[in-house]
Amino acid sequence: MLKGSSLYKEVALLKNYLTKNRLKLTQQRETILEAFLRVDHITAEELYREISKKKRQRMGLATIYRTLNLLCEIGIGQQRHFDENRTIFDNVLHKKHHDHLICNKCDKIIEFESPAIERLQEEMAARHGFTLNNHRLELYGHCLDWKKCRDWQKSADR
């Protein structure tokens, strides 16, 4: 999804933010934005390899990190820290708030939302005299259908 779709809006968003903050629109930033919008979620390292492969231009890993963090500030991305130690950058531009279901076997990540759960969370917070800013809900388990699990693992998307 989002193969040839126009990036006008996204680039405009980035450009706007940059201008507003007296920052510069560089080729690297555009390349990274473009690649990032193409995926659902990705690590800095993965994105680095992805871009290096199509060596359209030299690109430092530090730049990837810097730009990914920039995109998070703009609101296009969001950092996630699942069980491991590396940061996953989630492309949330076209998504509503959502929680995650993670397969321990094949690392599949499913996004879901549950207004019912959110409601209960608010209730819980109120009971303890808290005002909520945000939350994190991650469900860990495994796919019931082991074959699908394996198939997904093999899919190019990984």
Place this chain on the structure above:
Amino acid sequence: MLKGSSLYKEVALLKNYLTKNRLKLTQQRETILEAFLRVDHITAEELYREISKKKRQRMGLATIYRTLNLLCEIGIGQQRHFDENRTIFDNVLHKKHHDHLICNKCDKIIEFESPAIERLQEEMAARHGFTLNNHRLELYGHCLDWKKCRDWQKSADR
């Protein structure tokens, strides 16, 4: 809480696990267990400083990490990764499963449980063809009562 209370049961639990796995009950392991049971949650570094202060014995940081992980295997502790990058070891021996409510202002951590939320989680997982192993739910926000928030911050417990 749990000041002079006997550690018989806990030491027995540890001893049992060690024997079963042909491991050894060392002074360090006992010291760490004892210190760990005294707190609700703590980082390896904090526990290290805590024990070094009462320099009853020399103790390497590596040993703290190793033993803390051992306690997690036994089930006395559980790792938590809140927003930061360091691991918090949660003493769960006398606790049921619980989730966390975290104040962004004063770092207060409140533990709670909600069977209703758990039920909805199971339902959600089933809907996506998943069997759940465990989950993580963290609510971030701030105490409504800023004064209490500050007071808690100052309390010796921190």
Place this chain on the structure above:
DNA sequence: CTGTATTTTGAGAATCAGAATCAATATCAA
């Protein structure tokens, strides 16, 4: 268009939590 001030880049060094190494030491079971 051009010069210049300013920001960004890339390569590698720095960090930082945590894990691995390994010789010296402690534990345990006979």
Place this chain on the structure above:
DNA sequence: TTGATATTGATTCTGATTCTCAAAATACAG
């Protein structure tokens, strides 16, 4: 007590991420 085995602590290593800084790119005033 002994000897096999596990553990310790000091240190080094690792891997992800950030920092540094000279060189390059960009924006913008003229």
